[in-house]
Structures are given as C-alpha cells and as structure tokens.
Amino acid sequence: MKKASIISIGNEVLSGQTVDTNKSYLCRKLFSIGIPVVSSYTVGDQIDFIVRVMNLAGSDADVVLLTGGLGPTDDDLTRQAFARFLGTELQLNDRLLQKIQDFFTSRDLQMPQSNKIQAYIPEGAGPLANNLGTAPGIMAQMAGKLLAALPGVPSEMKRMFEESVFPELKRLSTGQAVVVRKLKCFGTGESNIAELLGPNMQRDRNPLINCTVEYGVITLHIIATADDKDKARRMAQQDETLLTQILGELVYGTGEQTLAQVVGQKLAQQRKTIAVAESCTGGTLAKLLTDVPGASRYFTRGWVTYDNTAKTTELGVPDDLIQAYGAVSPQVADAMAKGAREKASADIAIAITGIAGPTGGSIEKPVGLVYISLTSDNQCESRRFIFSHGRDFIRFRAAQTALNILRLKL
Amino acid sequence: MKKASIISIGNEVLSGQTVDTNKSYLCRKLFSIGIPVVSSYTVGDQIDFIVRVMNLAGSDADVVLLTGGLGPTDDDLTRQAFARFLGTELQLNDRLLQKIQDFFTSRDLQMPQSNKIQAYIPEGAGPLANNLGTAPGIMAQMAGKLLAALPGVPSEMKRMFEESVFPELKRLSTGQAVVVRKLKCFGTGESNIAELLGPNMQRDRNPLINCTVEYGVITLHIIATADDKDKARRMAQQDETLLTQILGELVYGTGEQTLAQVVGQKLAQQRKTIAVAESCTGGTLAKLLTDVPGASRYFTRGWVTYDNTAKTTELGVPDDLIQAYGAVSPQVADAMAKGAREKASADIAIAITGIAGPTGGSIEKPVGLVYISLTSDNQCESRRFIFSHGRDFIRFRAAQTALNILRLKL
Numbered sequence: 001m002k003k004a005s006i007i008s009i010g011n012e013v014l015s016g017q018t019v020d021t022n023k024s025y026l027c028r029k030l031f032s033i034g035i036p037v038v039s040s041y042t043v044g045d046q047i048d049f050i051v052r053v054m055n056l057a058g059s060d061a062d063v064v065l066l067t068g069g070l071g072p073t074d075d076d077l078t079r080q081a082f083a084r085f086l087g088t089e090l091q092l093n094d095r096l097l098q099k100i101q102d103f104f105t106s107r108d109l110q111m112p113q114s115n116k117i118q119a120y121i122p123e124g125a126g127p128l129a130n131n132l133g134t135a136p137g138i139m140a141q142m143a144g145k146l147l148a149a150l151p152g153v154p155s156e157m158k159r160m161f162e163e164s165v166f167p168e169l170k171r172l173s174t175g176q177a178v179v180v181r182k183l184k185c186f187g188t189g190e191s192n193i194a195e196l197l198g199p200n201m202q203r204d205r206n207p208l209i210n211c212t213v214e215y216g217v218i219t220l221h222i223i224a225t226a227d228d229k230d231k232a233r234r235m236a237q238q239d240e241t242l243l244t245q246i247l248g249e250l251v252y253g254t255g256e257q258t259l260a261q262v263v264g265q266k267l268a269q270q271r272k273t274i275a276v277a278e279s280c281t282g283g284t285l286a287k288l289l290t291d292v293p294g295a296s297r298y299f300t301r302g303w304v305t306y307d308n309t310a311k312t313t314e315l316g317v318p319d320d321l322i323q324a325y326g327a328v329s330p331q332v333a334d335a336m337a338k339g340a341r342e343k344a345s346a347d348i349a350i351a352i353t354g355i356a357g358p359t360g361g362s363i364e365k366p367v368g369l370v371y372i373s374l375t376s377d378n379q380c381e382s383r384r385f386i387f388s389h390g391r392d393f394i395r396f397r398a399a400q401t402a403l404n405i406l407r408l409k410l
Numbered sequence: 411m412k413k414a415s416i417i418s419i420g421n422e423v424l425s426g427q428t429v430d431t432n433k434s435y436l437c438r439k440l441f442s443i444g445i446p447v448v449s450s451y452t453v454g455d456q457i458d459f460i461v462r463v464m465n466l467a468g469s470d471a472d473v474v475l476l477t478g479g480l481g482p483t484d485d486d487l488t489r490q491a492f493a494r495f496l497g498t499e500l501q502l503n504d505r506l507l508q509k510i511q512d513f514f515t516s517r518d519l520q521m522p523q524s525n526k527i528q529a530y531i532p533e534g535a536g537p538l539a540n541n542l543g544t545a546p547g548i549m550a551q552m553a554g555k556l557l558a559a560l561p562g563v564p565s566e567m568k569r570m571f572e573e574s575v576f577p578e579l580k581r582l583s584t585g586q587a588v589v590v591r592k593l594k595c596f597g598t599g600e601s602n603i604a605e606l607l608g609p610n611m612q613r614d615r616n617p618l619i620n621c622t623v624e625y626g627v628i629t630l631h632i633i634a635t636a637d638d639k640d641k642a643r644r645m646a647q648q649d650e651t652l653l654t655q656i657l658g659e660l661v662y663g664t665g666e667q668t669l670a671q672v673v674g675q676k677l678a679q680q681r682k683t684i685a686v687a688e689s690c691t692g693g694t695l696a697k698l699l700t701d702v703p704g705a706s707r708y709f710t711r712g713w714v715t716y717d718n719t720a721k722t723t724e725l726g727v728p729d730d731l732i733q734a735y736g737a738v739s740p741q742v743a744d745a746m747a748k749g750a751r752e753k754a755s756a757d758i759a760i761a762i763t764g765i766a767g768p769t770g771g772s773i774e775k776p777v778g779l780v781y782i783s784l785t786s787d788n789q790c791e792s793r794r795f796i797f798s799h800g801r802d803f804i805r806f807r808a809a810q811t812a813l814n815i816l817r818l819k820l
Contacts, residue, residue: 001681011618012446012620012622012631013434013437014437014446014447014449014450015431015437015438015441015446015447015590015620015631015633016434016435016436016438016439016440016441016447016663017434017438017590017620017622017629017631018434018622019429019431019434020429020430020433020434021429023426023429023430023452024423024426024428024429024478027423027424027425027426027428028425028426028428029426030426031425031426035425036425037424037425037426038424038453038454038459039424039451039452039453039454039459039463040451040452040453041449041450041452042433042449042450042451042452043448043449043450044448044449044615049448049449053449056466071606072600072601073600073601073604073611073621074604074611074612074613075611075613075620075621107796109599111600112599112602112604112605113605114601114604114605115601122469122757132799134601148551153623153624155799155803178469231458276714278693281697281700282696282699282700282701282705282709282712283655283688283693283694283695283696283697283700283712284693284697285693285716286692286693286696286714287691287692287693287697289692289693289694290691290692290693290714290716290805291801291802293766293767293768293769293801294769295692295716296716296717299692299716300711300716300717300719301714301715301716301717301719301720301724302692302693302714302716303711303712303713303714304686304693304696304711304712304713304714305711306700306705306706306709306710306711306712307706307710307711309710310710310711310754312445313557313753314711314753342723343723344720355702357703359703359704391701391703392701395700395701396782405468
C-alpha cells in the first residue's frame with residue numbers, strides 16, 4: 001500500500017498566527033483513496049529545514065505533498081528548497097511567466113517585479129496550474145516517489161490539488177480500497193446520535209463510523225475498507241441506508257450538501273417561492289439561501305428589518321403589536337412572516353426575530369432567545385428556541401434552524 | 411535563545427478527522443515568551459514513529475512538547491514511547507492511581523480497568539496533574555532538554571499547559587521578549603504591498619514583517635524581538651507607525667479588527683446611519699454589518715432585492731431604467747442606493763448589483779462584474795469591479811469592497 005507524508009511550510013504556521021487546515025484536508029482526501037498519511041512535518045521559511053524534512057518525508061512515504069512558501073515575497077522559499085532537494089537549479093519557464101503576466105493584464109494591472117520569481121521551476125520538475133492565483137505549483141518524480149508543492153492559501157491549494165494532483169494519486173493507489181460516504185444531520189446533539197447508533201459506532205467495525213460536528217451540523221463519515229472498490233462501495237451504501245433508517249428525518253443530506261442546497265432543491269422541484277424577513281440574523285438566512293447557484297428560481301427578496309420602525313414600515317407589523325409583546329415575540333415573528341409573504345407574493349415566508357447578544361437580554365427574554373415563524377397558504381406557525389455559545393453561533397444556528405424547519409415543511 | 415519543537419500524536423489527526431488546533435495554540439504561547447517553535451511533527455499511534463520524532467525534535471530544540479496518545483485505550487502509546495526515549499521503564503505511581511480512582515468515585519462511577527494504565531509514568535519522569543480529566547501528563551529533563559507530554563483533548567491540554575508547563579518555560583526563557591502587532595490592509599494585492607514595503611520586508615530585519623492573505627484582507631505581522639518586553643513593544647509600535655505611513659489608507663485597522671468593525675466604529679462616532687440594498691450579494695453585506703455587536707446604533711434596515719420586480723416595488727427603481735440598462739448597471743446601482751436611503755431615512759446607503767455566477771454572464775457583462783453605489787447627502791457615486799475566483803469569493807469580495815468604499819468615505 002502506498003503511503004504519504006505532508007509538509008507544511010511557513011513562519012505564520014509555526015508562530016501560531018494561522019491554523020493549518022490544509023493538513024487535515026489533504027489527510028482526508030488521501031485517506032479516501034487508500035493512501036494513508038503516516039507522518040507530517042511543519043517547518044518555517046528556511047531552505048535548510050525544508051530540504052531536511054523533504055528527506056525525512058521521502059524516507060517515510062511514497063507521496064510527499066508540500067503546502068506553502070510559493071508566494072512572491074522573499075520569505076517564500078519552497079521553490080528554492082525543492083530545487084536543492086532534487087539537486088538541480090531553478091529555471092525560468094516562459095509559459096508560466098506569460099500566464100502570470102496575463103493574470104495581471106486581464107485585471108488591468110501591471111505585474112509587480114516580485115511576481116517574476118513565481119515563473120521559476122526547478123529543473124526536472126513540472127509546473128501545476130493555479131487557476132485562482134499567480135503561484136504555480138511544482139510536481140516531480142524522484143526515485144519512485146511523487147513530490148508536489150502546492151500553495152498555502154487554502155482555496156488555491158484545494159483547487160490545484162483536485163485538478164492536478166488527486167487524479168495522479170488515484171492512479172498510484174492500489175490494493176485496499178477505501179470508500180467514504182458522508183451523512184449530514186441536523187436537529188440534535190452528537191451524544192444523542194451516538195446513542196441512537198449504539199454498536200454501529202464501535203471502533204473495530206467495518207465500515208467505521210466517525211462523527212464530526214460543525215455549527216450544529218453533524219457529519220457521519222462511513223468509512224468502508226475492502227479488497228476492491230465495488231465491494232467497499234456496496235458496504236458503504238448498505239450502511240448509508242441503515243443509518244438513514246435509524247436516524248430518520250435527522251438526516252438531511254449526503255456528501256457536502258448544505259441545508260440551503262437541500263431546501264433549494266425542494267423549492268425548485270415544487271416550484272415554490274420563498275421570502276425572508278430577518279431581525280437578529282441580519283441577512284444571514286438570505287445569504288445562506290443565495291449561496292446556492294440558481295437561487296433566483298425560488299428566492300426573490302428578503303428584508304433585514306433590524307429596528308422596530310423597519311418592521312412596521314417595510315413589513316406592516318402593527319406598531320401596537322410590538323408595543324404589547326415586544327419585537328422578540330411569536331406575535332411579531334408571525335406578523336413579519338405574513339407581511340413578507342404578502343409583499344413578495346411568495347408561496348412561503350420565514351421570519352426570524354431574537355436576541356443575538358451579547359447585550360439586550362433580560363430574565364424573561366435572555367440572550368439566545370429566538371422565534372422563527374413560517375407561513376404558507378393560510379397557515380402560520382412559530383417556534384421558540386434558546387441558542388447559546390455567543391453572538392456568531394446564535395445567529396448562524398438560528399438561520400440554519402430556519403432552513404431546517406423549511407426543509408421539514410417541504 | 412531557547413527553541414521549541416512540537417509533536418502531535420494520533421491517528422485521528424493523520425486521517426484528517428481532527429483539525430490540530432493544539433499546535434497553533436502552543437506555538438502562539440511559546441512565541442509570546444520568546445521561545446520560537448522551529449519545527450513540528452505529526453505521527454500516528456506507533457511507538458517507533460513517536461520515538462523517532464522525539465529524537466528529531468530533541469535535536470532541533472531545547473523544549474519538546476508532545477500532545478495526544480495519553481488516553482486509556484490500546485492505541486494510546488505516548489507513555490510507552492516516552493519511556494523508551496528516556497531509556498527507562500514505565501512504573502506504577504500509587505498516588506496517580508489513587509487520583510484516577512477518586513476521579514471516578516466522585517462521579518459515582520467504577521474505574522474501568524483500562525484507566526489503570528494512566529497511573530504509569532516513565533522512571534526518571536514526573537507526572538503533570540490533569541484537573542479536567544483522568545490522563546496525567548509527563549514531564550522530564552534530559553541532557554539539558556525539557557520534555558513534556560500533554561493530553562490531546564484541547565481543553566485538558568490547555569489547562570495542564572498553563573498550570574504546569576508554562577510557568578516552567580517562562581523560567582527557561584532567557585528574557586528575550588517577542589511582541590507581535592498586526593496591521594490589516596484591504597484594497598490591493600500581496601505583491602503590491604511587498605513592493606511598497608520594499609526592504610522593510612527583508613528576512614533578517616528586526617522587527618520581522620510577515621504577510622498573510624485571506625479573502626482579500628492582507629494581514630501584516632510585525633514581530634519585534636528584544637531583551638525586554640518594553641523595548642520590543644516600542645520597536646513594534648515604531649514599525650506600526652512606519653508601515654501605516656507607507657501604506658496610507660490601504661491600512662484599515664489593527665489586531666483582529668474586521669472591516670465591518672472599523673466601519674461600524676466610524677458610523678457610531680459620526681452618528682450616521684446606513685441602509686443597504688443588495689442584489690448579487692444576497693444579504694452578505696447586511697450580515698457582515700450586523701456581525702458586529704451593537705450594529706443597531708447605525709444599521710436599521712436592508713433589502714435583498716434579488717429579482718427585478720423587487721428592485722422596483724421595494725426600492726422604487728424605475729422599471730424602464732432596468733429595461734434600458736439592465737439590472738447590472740451603474741444606473742440601477744445608483745437608483746437602488748437612492749431608493750434605500752430614502753425609504754430608510756438613512757444618512758448613507760450602499761447598493762450592490764452584479765453577476766455572481768456561475769451562469770448569467772455575457773461578453774459585455776461577465777460573471778464577476780459588480781457595481782457598487784454609495785449615496786449620501788446629494789452625492790451618489792458608483793464604481794465598477796470585476797471579481798473572480800467563483801461565486802462565494804465574488805459575493806464576499808463584493809461585500810467587503812462595499813465596506814471598504816464606505817470606510818474611505820467616512
């Protein structure tokens with residue numbers, strides 16, 4: 001079985017200014033094709049150190065991936081270290097230089113002189129295209145090992161890895177096939193999921209079920225290992241069915257699906273339109289809905305009615321309703337939703353009002369109190385939630401919960 | 411100057427299931443007392459590998475910190491590796507055993523047999539108290555080096571480090587003080603910043619200037635090293651002034667400040683209110699503004715007018731204007747801004763209309779084309795931008811650019 005080793009380069013990582021998320025991303029991707037990462041190294045921007053860990057990584061593994069240090073400034077030394085490791089010199093690549101110049105020209109900019117260094121590649125290595133920035137990557141084969149240097153900027157690194165390195169690695173990968181499927185859940189906690197799944201989560205089980213949580217979204221990783229890909233795929237598929245049966249409507253999707261994507265698909269299929277009225281979430285729900293390409297098929301408009309006057313003038317919420325119950329109340333949530341639905345002539349409207357904090361809470365209405373109201377046809381239903389863990393989490397969780405209510409309604 | 415090296419241990423880190431946040435935490439803490447981390451290693455739960463990287467780390471540095479692998483299960487092997495590195499055996503420590511038993515007794519639980527292993531410590535090493543869990547740490551001195559093994563659970567690791575290891579390291583630290591200041595910039599690229607700063611970015615300079623980029627925000631890290639804290643602080647302060655002079659209005663803030671925070675402060679100070687009208691950004695700008703606690707002082711309302719009808723009915727954009735110039739035009743951007751300002755009775759309004767993609771572009775109006783219009787008093791000014799790198803980046807960059815225009819206006 002082929003093995004991999006990963007090297008992260010950059011003073012900003014060692015000084016703790018940057019959390020290294022590239023590493024876990026690459027580990028996961030390699031794991032998914034049966035190339036386990038057996039070691040990883042982090043070093044600063046020093047040629048000697050980089051060359052030394054390249055030697056160590058090369059002795060650990062068949063595949064060595066480097067990230068960082070390909071920028072245009074003097075502290076970017078991965079290029080030079082790669083050349084020294086190969087025992088060659090850097091060479092100017094005219095095609096790369098042209099591409100970098102084009103990058104700036106297409107933006108009506110002059111290429112700064114410092115960017116020229118990015119057109120240099122070690123002799124004996126090839127460039128990897130960067131379709132998001134100016135720093136090309138480097139790939140080389142030496143003594144049966146595959147080495148690739150990728151940018152440190154996560155978006156550029158991922159795109160380059162997926163376009164140019166991953167296909168190469170898939171060809172290398174032999175033998176044990178690993179298939180990873182993901183189930184996405186929303187609406188309960190991690191320990192409750194673990195209880196519902198019981199012995200299915202045992203550590204020596206194959207497929208292995210791992211669980212991660214981010215902003216209330218629980219991802220179950222089903223990791224099936226078998227002699228061939230088809231068998232592993234079948235095992236993962238069976239588990240996906242089993243777990244979905246056990247968890248029911250807690251499962252909202254698979255793979256990398258977001259709640260907004262799933263909701264968007266349902267709205268588009270049912271040819272329904274949605275309008276949103278937000279107070280405490282301040283545009284977060286509209287943003288999540290419009291993160292999805294093609295959202296204009298079902299989303300036409302939204303209001304951020306942050307103060308009370310806005311709720312009255314924009315959505316027709318009666319001022320005496322706000323006076324009687326307060327802006328954070330089921331009555332006002334309902335009135336916001338109804339107003340939004342009517343003004344937008346939408347099939348469905350959803351409204352959120354709450355107290356995101358850190359101030360503004362009271363004993364009856366604490367920070368984290370949120371009312372979410374959904375209206376469609378002649379129905380209008382509001383629900384009360386108490387979220388915690390600070391302003392950002394409260395706002396994001398409230399918007400996600402609104403999407404989940406919408407999902408279950410659809 | 412003393413140096414440090416960090417070792418992370420655990421299969422879950424190498425399989426990418428866990429992002430290693432311990433490392434950046436320890437790096438930051440060590441950095442703050444003038445003990446730079448010069449290398450770091452990540453290995454799986456295998457004794458041989460752990461011992462090997464302990465040797466490497468020991469040759470790199472004076473302080474070696476390990477995290478992970480101290481749990482009670484069979485895959486936790488840091489204890490055994492530590493003993494082998496010291497050339498000694500594990501010994502049962504009766505006081506530790508008692509403490510672990512007490513931990514369970516106090517929770518009305520029976521101690522599982524597997525936890526007994528946590529009472530073993532290598533001969534020649536001492537235990538570090540764990541006040542949050544059962545896994546004690548290990549600390550030893552060998553050949554002038556300080557070695558400490560900490561749990562992998564972040565909360566336990568941090569508490570143990572702060573209580574037992576950090577005070578020890580402060581004594582070791584030979585007085586070299588390091589002060590880090592951050593300058594946040596927006597409105598240009600990394601290479602242009604490097605060109606403007608010129609020799610100030612040289613690698614051997616003190617303070618050292620490092621540069622990182624995220625979503626268009628460039629962070630300059632000013633790292634000053636001196637014999638005492640006051641001197642380092644003065645040096646960093648001087649550089650902050652110098653760099654701000656050179657970069658002028660490209661610098662929008664310091665530390666962890668966001669554009670929305672800086673804009674919010676200015677609005678609050680000048681007692682001005684803002685309204686926003688968004689098309690392609692779909693709520694992103696409103697969300698960024700309301701991410702800031704207390705945004706209600708200056709932000710009262712926003713519109714997400716995603717389709718053309720919404721622009722007309724909500725903001726009074728004349729339908730024939732949209733027919734004549736298209737929704738993505740400076741004319742419509744201006745009309746959106748004016749409509750929003752008037753309806754919200756705000757001092758300032760900002761409008762964004764553009765094509766976020768991936769579809770909907772044409773030769774004259776490509777994906778990424780965005781008009782941003784700002785209106786205040788009787789002025790109204792729109793600017794044209796072409797952003798790239800996909801839907802998410804275009805939307806986020808457009809909203810950030812709107813904030814930057816607002817900042818410069820204020």
